[in-house]
Amino acid sequence: MDQGQLLSYLSFRSVEFVREGRRILDGVTFGVERGETLVLLGRSGSGKTTALRLINRMLQSTGGSIWLDGQDISRMDPIQLRRSIGYVIQDFGLLPHWTVEENVSLVPRLQAWPTEKQRRRTQELLEQVGLSSENLGLRSPHELSGGQKQRVAVARALAADPKLLLFDEPFGALDPVTRHEMQQQFLDLRRKYNLASVFVTHDLLEALLIGTRIAVLNAGKVEAIVTPDEFRHLDTPVARSFLETLPPALINQQDAVRP
Amino acid sequence: MDPTVLRVLLNDIAELTGEHIVLVAVSCGIAIIIGIGCGIAGTRHPAVRRVSVAVASVLQTIPSVALFGFLLPIPLIGGIGKHTAIFCLVLYSLLPILRNTIVGIVGVDRPVREAAIAMGMTDTQLLRMVELPLAAPTIIAGIRIALVTNIGTAVIAAIIGGGGLGVLIFRGVASVNTMEILGGAIPAAGLALLADAGMSWLERRIKIR
Numbered sequence: 001m002d003q004g005q006l007l008s009y010l011s012f013r014s015v016e017f018v019r020e021g022r023r024i025l026d027g028v029t030f031g032v033e034r035g036e037t038l039v040l041l042g043r044s045g046s047g048k049t050t051a052l053r054l055i056n057r058m059l060q061s062t063g064g065s066i067w068l069d070g071q072d073i074s075r076m077d078p079i080q081l082r083r084s085i086g087y088v089i090q091d092f093g094l095l096p097h098w099t100v101e102e103n104v105s106l107v108p109r110l111q112a113w114p115t116e117k118q119r120r121r122t123q124e125l126l127e128q129v130g131l132s133s134e135n136l137g138l139r140s141p142h143e144l145s146g147g148q149k150q151r152v153a154v155a156r157a158l159a160a161d162p163k164l165l166l167f168d169e170p171f172g173a174l175d176p177v178t179r180h181e182m183q184q185q186f187l188d189l190r191r192k193y194n195l196a197s198v199f200v201t202h203d204l205l206e207a208l209l210i211g212t213r214i215a216v217l218n219a220g221k222v223e224a225i226v227t228p229d230e231f232r233h234l235d236t237p238v239a240r241s242f243l244e245t246l247p248p249a250l251i252n253q254q255d256a257v258r259p
Numbered sequence: 260m261d262p263t264v265l266r267v268l269l270n271d272i273a274e275l276t277g278e279h280i281v282l283v284a285v286s287c288g289i290a291i292i293i294g295i296g297c298g299i300a301g302t303r304h305p306a307v308r309r310v311s312v313a314v315a316s317v318l319q320t321i322p323s324v325a326l327f328g329f330l331l332p333i334p335l336i337g338g339i340g341k342h343t344a345i346f347c348l349v350l351y352s353l354l355p356i357l358r359n360t361i362v363g364i365v366g367v368d369r370p371v372r373e374a375a376i377a378m379g380m381t382d383t384q385l386l387r388m389v390e391l392p393l394a395a396p397t398i399i400a401g402i403r404i405a406l407v408t409n410i411g412t413a414v415i416a417a418i419i420g421g422g423g424l425g426v427l428i429f430r431g432v433a434s435v436n437t438m439e440i441l442g443g444a445i446p447a448a449g450l451a452l453l454a455d456a457g458m459s460w461l462e463r464r465i466k467i468r
Contacts (some may be wrong), residue, residue: 056377083379093374097392107378156378 007067009033009196010055010164015064017050017220024050026220028064032164035194038225039201039211042238046217048200052166055198056085069163083107086157086165090172092149094141100126100152101137107160125155128192129185147178154185158193165197171206183209204242207231216242260438268442271427276446279423282341282413283450286348287406294353294405295398298360299386308361315354323351323412327419344413344421351412352405359401363394396466403458410451414443 008031017025025047032038040048053059054066057078066073073081094103102109104125105118113121126132129151141149150170157165167186171179183206190197201207207214208228216223216231218238226234232243301308318326327347330337336346367390375389391398417425424443431439 058373058377079379079381081379082377085377087374087377089370089374089377091368091370093368093370093377095371095375095389096368110379110384153374 007031007070009069010198011067012051013065013067015051015054015061015066017047017054017059018062024220025054025061028217028220028222030215030222030225032196032198034196035190036212037190037197037199037210039199039207039214040217041201041204041207041211041214041242042217043202043241045219046238047220048202048217049168051217052168052198052200055164055166056082056087083111083160084163086159086162088150088153088157088165088167088170090169092141092146092153094149094152094156096141099138099140100131100144103141103152104137104155104159106156111160113160121159122155125158128158128189129155131155145178146174147182150174150182151185154182154189158189162195165195167197167199167201169201169203170199172201172203179206186210204245268438272424272442272446275422275424275426275443276450279410279413279425279447279450282344282348282416282421282423283406283409283454286345286413287352287402287409289345290349290352290356290405290409291402293349294356294401295360297353298357298398299364301357301361302364302390303382311357312354312361315357318350319354323347323415324418326350327415327421331419339420341416341421343419344416344423348409348413348416352409355401355404355408356398357401359397359404360394363397363401364390366397367393396462399458399462399465403455403462406454406458407451410447410454414447 010032012028012030015025015028016023028047028051030038040051042048050059054061055068055073057073061074068076068081068085095106098106101119101122105122108118108121122137123132126137131137131148131151136144136148141152144152153170171182174182187210189195199207199210201210208231211228213225213227214231215225216234216236216238218236223236223238224234231239234240234243297307297311301311321329327344330343330347331339337343371389371393372385375385380388413421413423414425414428416423417429424447427439427443428447431437431441431443
């Protein structure tokens with residue numbers, strides 16, 4: 001039987017990652033469909049960032065397999081794979097010597113899109129993330145605020161019509177109000193582009209707001225995969241310890257966290 | 260001073276300054292190519308980094324007069340003349356260029372490098388679009404040190420027939436002729452100051468961009 005039919009759009013099948021004798025991921029299995037956001041929730045060192053970096057082959061898994069759109073990623077060219085996956089990290093990673101526009105059009109440029117098409121796409125995306133107004137496109141990244149930088153990074157991740165988006169605690173360094181704005185924008189963009197995304201965070205409120213499902217990681221193993229509603233009643237060790245961080249009123253009111 | 264003697268001295272200064280510039284330009288040019296090349300290779304392969312930095316560091320510790328002397332009996336690269344002098348000057352210029360190339364590239368912010376790779380840059384693209392532009396001010400600073408030092412060291416090239424302003428200085432010392440010593444020393448110092456100012460300008464220009 002065609003293996004592709006059994007698989008989700010993005011599939012982890014018993015993935016393990018061992019480094020220097022330490023088992024960082026162990027038998028991780030999950031699937032993500034188009035339009036879905038899987039949040040990887042866990043404490044520091046639980047392996048969530050490692051799992052994310054296996055997807056765009058910044059790290060190579062030592063066991064199991066990862067499938068994207070019916071293809072085993074270990075058989076794909078890592079460069080082409082990475083160009084088809086958007087990646088947003090907490091520290092932005094914008095190229096400091098390039099303008100905002102040049103940063104956004106990085107992947108289209110690597111893929112040698114025609115200049116005019118690159119330009120149009122860049123303008124469209126800057127508008128999309130709310131940066132087109134003040135002529136920010138020609139500025140350097142260091143002239144922008146943290147929130148603006150992360151908007152540029154999101155626009156860059158979306159630039160070349162990616163198959164998948166990866167977010168590694170993208171809004172962790174932002175002030176609460178900006179973080180909230182970015183989270184709302186993320187939901188808007190997901191609705192618009194119907195993209196599959198994997199979102200790493202250790203912020204439970206963020207996980208409940210953004211995730212269509214939440215995978216709880218405990219020391220490299222998946223403890224549970226649940227919807228945000230189910231998470232409130234989840235009785236596993238890590239889930240419990242995360243739920244204990246919330247004020248009781250928030251847990252009991254079903255709609256307090258999720259709009 | 261007798262105008263004829265002065266004219267001869269000025270002629271010598273002009274000619275030897277030209278020779279000096281050629282010595283420095285050729286040796287620095289070769290050192291830049293080797294230094295940056297080995298530096299880049301060193302950031303890709305730790306073994307290359309260890310060996311090249313160790314070799315360049317040891318070379319730097321040999322007194323320059325001795326290094327010129329060592330090379331005299333060696334066939335092909337040694338002997339009397341300009342090529343031995345240039346070879347020697349290349350060895351002396353390597354370390355600052357090599358070290359600053361490595362420091363500059365390794366010093367690129369981790370998130371910047373990480374994002375560039377994650378966006379799908381090949382290693383060559385990473386080098387050309389990210390690492391070299393961001394390391395450029397540091398590399399230029401290394402070239403500046405090498406160049407200024409080289410202008411001073413090139414004076415010693417005269418003792419093995421390499422020519423340059425050292426010829427005047429050594430001749431002046433031998434004949435206790437202050438005018439000749441100054442005729443060699445002042446242009447050499449001037450060249451060094453000029454090179455330093457020029458490189459400093461270049462450094463600032465690149466940083467602003």
